[in-house]
Amino acid sequence: MTEDRLRMTPGPTEVPAPVRERTADPAPNPDVEPEFVEFYRDLTAKLEAIYGDDDVAVLGGEGILGLEAAVASLVDEGDRVLCLANGLYGEGFADFVELYGGEAVVCDADWTGPLDREAVAAELDDGEFDVATMVHCETPTGTLNDLDPILDLLDEHDVLAVVDAVSSLGGTPVPTEKMDVCLGASQKCFSAPPGLTVLSVSDRAWERVESFETRSFYADLEPWRAAADEGWFPYTHLASNLQGLDAAVDLLLEEGLDSVFARHEAAAERCRERARDLGLSLYPEREELASPTVTALHVEGRAVELQERVRDEHGIVLATGLGDLTDDVLRVGHMGHNARIERVERTMDALEAVLG
Known part of the structure; x- marks a missing residue:
């Protein structure tokens, strides 16, 4: 059975019983009821306590949406993007970069080892980059990358850091304060149902998001900067899933x-x-x-x-x-x-x- x-x-x-039960509760209509807006604001405030960041959004879509949305919203045609990779998802960022017209420069490391800080430094010295992408926990190989030295290096070169922390956020410390976009998802360490992307965005990342018109609608981050304040969302949100995530976040913060x-x-x-x-x-x-x-x-x-x-x-x-x-x-x-x-x-x- x-x-x-x-x-x-x-x-x-596995989704624990309190989360399943909350997901099944009646939910406010996200398009017409003001109670939903207040609920969304409360949820993002709780997530900010986990992120240690003051600008968090929750998107309606499985965690891979966050990876695409970050690239779609930060990479303009012709932009050079440094994709740090020691696994499948690190390499996968390059596919999104090319999909949105950017030039992906992949800085590879062996999948059994860590990211190579010296190789990253050499790439940064050799050319200009607008954005860098990387993965905190490479789920397919069980590798947790020490990102602090690399994030410091990127900051020195004024390169925006986009980090897939989908399999680490909520389960181990994540240096979110050094990241420009930190991506998470409901179905990993939060133990909530699949279907939601959570992310934080720095002020300088928002400035870049607003500097050009993305070629995507659903994956465009720009509307989410003011969504909670204005009480308007770019599409009908997944209210029941959000209730489940809210219950999961409560369990995490209570512990x-x-x-x-x-x-x-x-x-x-x-x-x-x-x-x-x-x-x-x-x-x-x-x-x-x-x-x-x-x-x-x-x-x-x-x-x-x-x-x-x-x-x-x-x-x-x-x-x-x-x-x-x-x-x-x-x-x-x-x-x-x-x-x-x-x-x-x-x-x-x-x-x-x-x-x-």
């Missing part, structure tokens, strides 16, 4: 960010400890690169088989790698509601059983 399964995936994560981060660290540490005991290695080359929200295990040629057996024999859903890593990486998501030792133990017990 699928309803009895434990879904230890790196998103969408306290420090406690939430410690819970994620403890779950990740136990997962990696159990993996070592089973003779399994991490995909990242060093354990200190491993994210506290997802563990990627290197199981060459066995990921799909192990995923299917753990699911069918033990009722636990895991994720494989993506793209070329589909059969070589098995991923355990311990983020949001699932970042709990007892859930990790049950998951690793099942993996131990199928490994024999």
